[in-house]
Amino acid sequence: MSKQLILLSTVLAATLAVSACSSEQRAADLPPGKYQKTTRSTDAYGTTTERRDVTNVTVDEYGDKDATVESETTKDPKGLFNKKTVRKTKTNVHTASPDNQ
16 A cells, blocks of 8 residues: 555646646747647636746847747636736746756
8 A cells, every 4th residue: 555655646746746837837948939828627617717828039149048928818707797817927947058057
């Protein structure tokens, strides 16, 4: 029984570690270019949530990587008089090349 508990704890910890990576952290690992991702979900109460991420990754002449992540989250509750909310964020991530550290 204890082996199963240890195995379950290990799998749970690994799952949480992988899911804890934010879009900003993943942006630092992307090659140069522009990326766009849209996700959409509806919960049990009928609220539709849509998230759109636009990531632009550039590399300068020194090998330093800059990533700009623009996120827009829209929540639209079910119902005629419920108010839709929109939240926009912009994050810059700078990663120095291993040669410049």
